[in-house]
Amino acid sequence: MKLTTLPNGLRVASREMPGIETAAVGLYAETGSRNEPARLNGIAHLFEHMVFKGAGGRSAREISEAIEDVGGDLNACTDRETTSFTASVMAEHLPLGVELIADLVQRPHFNADELEREKDVVLQELGEARDTPNDIIFDDLQSAAYADQPLGRSVLGTEETIDAVAVSDLDDWRQIHYRAGSLTLVAAGKVDHERLVDLAVSRFGGLAAGTGGAPEPARFTGGDRVGRASSDQAHLALGFGAPGQTDPDYYAARLFSDAVGGGMSSRLFQQLREERGLAYSVYSLLQPWAETGLFSIYAATARRQSAAAAQLIEEVLADAAETITERELQRVRTQAKAGLLMSLESPWGQAHYVARQIQTYGRLVKPADVIADVERVDLDQIRAAGRKMLSGPRARATIGFPAVRAA
Template structure:
């Protein structure tokens, strides 16, 4: 059963008890990420996430690691463009420790100057590693082309210039502005008692200031091209189109259209580009939705010698897709989507992430049956209309090692 409570300061506390397991997933989810950053502070959300592990409360970085691993647990964090999360996997009896560690990291990070300079070097190495990996960096290139000169188009990792300028004062100001009770959700799933979770949240997070940070500026899909070079045998292509926002009326129709096109081994892109022609090992399509807009993208990695043929075939498949999609294809991807959702909810982390995401979007608990009903309601005409709408707009294109071709 899913349960939801609110602390007096506005912090949401949600739980999903799962009988039959002895562990728990605990996470603090923050409605703030890289798209909330100014250009000068690009990368600060991700650097903040790193720095809270470098000492918080009464513990050093080493003591934080030892505290969670002494009880067989795991502590982690992740920064996205619209959110940040801090998570702990623990045996059920150690839920209080997991919450204590997360609370200390958010409420009392040290941000020591020497640690900050060292961690900047670590982040710069992470940035360098991403740039040396074409299959990673091409998605930053596509994001930059799709949302040019906007926060949503900037790298989550930041740049060398922006990372170098961030100070401890900047980190403290970021925490004060963005880590407010109204934008935070504490979620636990697994062997958890809701009343006990609320008590723990109250004891650790009651002093968080109320309110929420200002919403980021709405994003606009610009489209454009980014051409990269890499000394490798592989060529990489990413195409982007404006997709629907998470709460748009045609979101599920668009999602299923994209799944037919490139969502699995039976998809059109996989079957025709890889299986029939052998032009790429990796080829797929996906939808990344945010509150105000979405990005529909297609990615393929192919040999340089075959890249022109692969690009041409992908363009042909995309161009033919709207008019030829069938009821059988819709029924198949709908079943896959329902199965994927329900399978993910069999794990404590799947439950925790699901509850946190739905609360962020709807500010209420959403039974998975509602999502299944939305998927069931999509018709073939709606699927085709959603696809036509996305493909009719401007496009973004990022390539590494692909020769210039005329867009379809």
Template sequence: MMQLTTLPNGLRVASRAMPGFETVAVGLYAEAGSRHETAALNGIAHLYEHMVFKGAGGRTAREISEAIEDVGGDLNAATDREGTSFSATLLAEHLPLGLELLSDMILHPHFAADDLVREKEVVLQELGEARDTPSDIIFDELWTAAYPDQPLGRSVLGDEDSIAAITVDDLHGWRASQYRAGSLILVAAGKVDHERLVALAAERFGALPAGLIDQAEAANFAGGVRASRARADQAHLTAAFAAPCHPHPDYYPSRLFADIVGSGASCRLFQAVREERGLAYSVWASLTPYRDSGIFYAYAATSRRQAGAASELIFDVLDRASRDLSDRELERAKAQAKAGLLLSLESSWGQANYVARMLSTYDRLVEPREIVAEIDGVTLDQVRAAGARMLAGPKARATIGVPAVRAA
């Protein structure tokens, strides 16, 4: 059973009780990610996520780790383009501790200057590791090509100059402007009593300032090309097209199109590019939705000499798919989508993440059966039409290690 209560300051508190569980997953979800940053402070959302673990509420970084691990729990966080999440998984009896740690990290971070200097070095190491991994960094290049000169097109990690520019005052400013109760969601799933959760939330998060954060700059999928000549053992190819946001009437038809062409060993790209031609080991496609935009993209890693053939085949597969997808392929994609959704809900963390995502997307609690019904209701004509619309729109491409004659 899902339940939702809104505190006087606007914080939404939701829960999903899961009979038979002895554990609880609790997460604080902030609708503030890298697309809310200025260019000068690109990377601050991610660095902020790191810094709250360095000391908060009178505890040092070590003491924070020891407090959660003393009770067998786990504390984690993640930042993406549209949000940041902080989560704790622990035995249900220790839920108050989980909320105490999360609230201290958001309301009472230390932000010591010497910690900031060290953590910037850690983030730079993370950035360097990503740049040394073409299959990771290629997607930053693709997003930059798709959304040029826009916050949505910038790296979540930032770059050397923007990271170096961030100060302690900037971190405090980010917290004050982005961590407002109306744009936060607190969710717990597992062995949880909703009324107790609400009482603990009011105690720990009642001091959060009310209000909403400013809307991020509107996204415009413009398209373009970025080609890196960096030497790599393989050529890395990506192509992207504008896709619907979520929710949007075209979202599920478009997502099912992406799944048919690029998800699993039976998908069209895997069968055509890898199984039939042997042109790539890794080849797939996916769709990522945002609040006001979406991006459908395909990826392949192939040899430098076969990059041209692989690229041509990928575009041919996509084009044919928009015209001749079959009922059998659609039914398979629906089965995979429904199974993926329901399997993700088998854990308390999966349930908490689902509830937060539905609240953020629909601004209400959505039972999984509603999503299953939406998927079941998609027709073959809708999927073909959605695919054709995406492929007819603007296109972005990014490559790494492709010979110059193949990059355009």
């Protein structure tokens, strides 16, 4: 891994992979839905959509043709803390990938008529999410966990906030949040670092220095969100405050989550699905952000079995915090190491890993160092992390789950 910082603050990182003939390149912006003002909730995601409507002298069609003419792929993604613009290309076409990404974020063709059409597309995306209980329930859980805070709002926004976005708001968003100090250009695969730096200087050297500013700090509040559904299926999501990515307890908390519901051998899967047949889908996950995290459990069950499923989940969680075994710790530790190493075997896995480390720690962190942190977690630490998360306030979101009562 190599890292260079340009005079304007843009970070340029690469990971050369011998034997690879392709390259993955992405521009990662340290901005997402938690950076938005309440009245413009959804603008980060809408901005990501709108830049593809035309940029840098190319129309939307010409952008698509430019990347697909060389067998490549161009995409983007918005989440709560990050927006990324990415391209996969054969190695010789890396300059084109960088050029297109640079045009998207620096020279978009924002047009009022296009904006209104794209709002309709985003509203369809929002409607599709709302029609999918196992999708929208996590937005409901987030809203309950971080009530009345930017981190608790949906990435997609609402009908009212999407409708409120004007072309001038998109321009302001770009000028504020796409400054060089908030951006990282990362490439992996068949990549020469010095050549990547030259491309970055050429395409991004004129970007204004500085950053878009830190988002509002988040505080886990807990609470309930109840949704109704006209199907026989019921959905439950529980959430607990958890460590952020840089917290010393992060890896212990993550391994606790994995032991509880991270796979087919986990306690939740074995007891709810295999032994009792109470749920088809049941799992847990830990989502870290800069200063906080969310440990969540999700289950989909028949309405008639909802009370039994909810009760068993509570029992499994309480028992796990006291009785996680050394064998379970060894299993989830091995799974964590294997998952990391397997992901790093692709250019995209390497690019995402490098970007994540830079944005989290401000520096390159070797995979061996991450593995060492995982290895250091002992049985007392994993149990303590579980007890700490479960002893705090909780968030709960349900859809078609009338049997769940406040704990």
